[in-house]
Amino acid sequence: MPILVSGSIAVDHIMVFRDRFRNHIQPDKIHVINVAFHVPQM
Known part of the structure; x- marks a missing residue:
């Protein structure tokens, strides 16, 4: 019996x-x- 897994x-930072x-x-x-922010460090 074939099994399909999806x-x-x-990942959160x-x-x-x-x-x-x-x-x-x-x-x-x-x-x-619509936002995009530059972050100097993580």
């Missing part, structure tokens, strides 16, 4: 972000939020 693997997210999120564009 799934995914996720805790990073240092020395600013406030509210300084980078534009309230008038919250409905199309």
Whole structure:
């Protein structure tokens, strides 16, 4: 009897972000939020 196994693997990293997210999120564009943050260290 053949067996099919599928799934995914996720990895989380805790990073240092020395600013406030509210300084980078534009309230008038919250409905199309797309963020990327530079973190100097992990």
